[in-house]
Amino acid sequence: MSNYSGMKTGIRNAVICDMRSDTVTGPDAAMRAAMATAEVGDDVYGEDPSILALEHRMAGLLGKDAAVFMPTGTQSNLCAIMAHCGRGDELIVGNTYHVYVDEAAGASVLASVSMHAVEVDEIGAVSPDAVRGALKEDDFHSAISRLLCLENTVGGQVIPLDQMKAAAQVAWDAGLSVHLDGARFFNAITVLGCDAKDLADCADSISVCFSKGLGAPVGSILVGSSAIIAKARRNRKILGGGMRQAGVLAAAASHALDHHFPKMAADHKRANALADALRSLDVGTVQSGTNMVFFTPNAGGHADLRAHMEAAGVRIGGQFPTIRMVTHRDIDDEGLDAAIAGFRSFYT
C-alpha cells in the first residue's frame, strides 16, 4: 500500500493537527507578505528576479554551477532523468524510492527510460553491491546503464554521507551519472549536521522540494552542472512546466530557507516525542526518523482509530497496515499533545 493510500479526505473541517504529510503546510502571514512584495518578471524569458535569485542562491548553497526552479518534485526528478538519459537507457533506483513507486512511471512513460529497481537496506539505502549487481554489460541485447537515482531522506530515515558516497562512487566508476531526489534534503542535513555541499557532493544533480517540511505552497528546484541544468530547462519546457511571473513562489521558497529551515529540528523532536508516546502504549510497532513516524497497530482497527483521532481534531493517513504520520511546522505543541492524547484515549 502506498504512502498516498486513503490520504484524500476531501474534508476541510477544523483540525488541530494534520499529520498526513508535510505537504499540507500552508503559508503563514510572514510568507504571504514575502510573496505579496516579490519582484516578478517573465521567467520563461529569464526575467524573474526572485526566481533568478533563488536559483543562484541554491546553486551556491549546494556547490554546483546552476539551478532551475520547478513546479513540483516529480517534474524536477523527471527533468533530471531526461537530462541524464536518452531513449533506451536505464536508471538504477531503490525499490521504495519515489521515482520508482510514486511518480506514475514517468521515466518510462515519458522519457523511454527503463527502471532497474534494487532492494534497499533497513534504512532505505542502496548499497554499493546493489549498484554493482544492477550494472548492465555493454551488450546490444541490454538497455544501457546510465543513471543511479538516490534518495535522502527515505521514509524519514537519513542515509549517512559515507553510504551515499559509496553507492555513488560505484556508479561514477562505471561511467554513470548520479541524481539525488532530495525532496527532504533540508531535513537530512539538519540531522547529518553537515553543510548542504557535503550531501550535494554525493550526486551530479539534486532535486529539492520547498513544498514539504520547508512549508512553501509550491515549488522545487533542480541543481547541477550548467550543462545538465540547460538540458533540464529545455525538458521543463517540453513537460509544460515553464512558468511566467512565478517569483511569488520563489519568494515563498526563499522565505522558507531564511526562516523555516533553521527550525526544522523542532519537527524532528515532535516526531520523536510522538514515537516515544506510542511505544510507551505498547500497542504496535513504531519506527521513526526525522519528521516521520510509522505505526503498525497490533490489533488492526485502523478505521476506528482514524475516526477516533479525527473526532479529537487529529488527522492521520489511511494507510494499511502501517500508518504514516508526519510532523511539520503547522503542528505545534498543542497539536502534538492532541495527537498523543487521542492515541491514549483510544488505547486505554
Ligand SMILES: Cc1ncc(COP(=O)(O)O)c(C=O)c1O
Ligand atoms: C521523496 C519524494 N520525492 C519526490 C516527491 C514529489 O514531490 P511533488 O509532490 O512536489 O511532485 C515527493 C512527494 O511527496 C517525495 O516524498
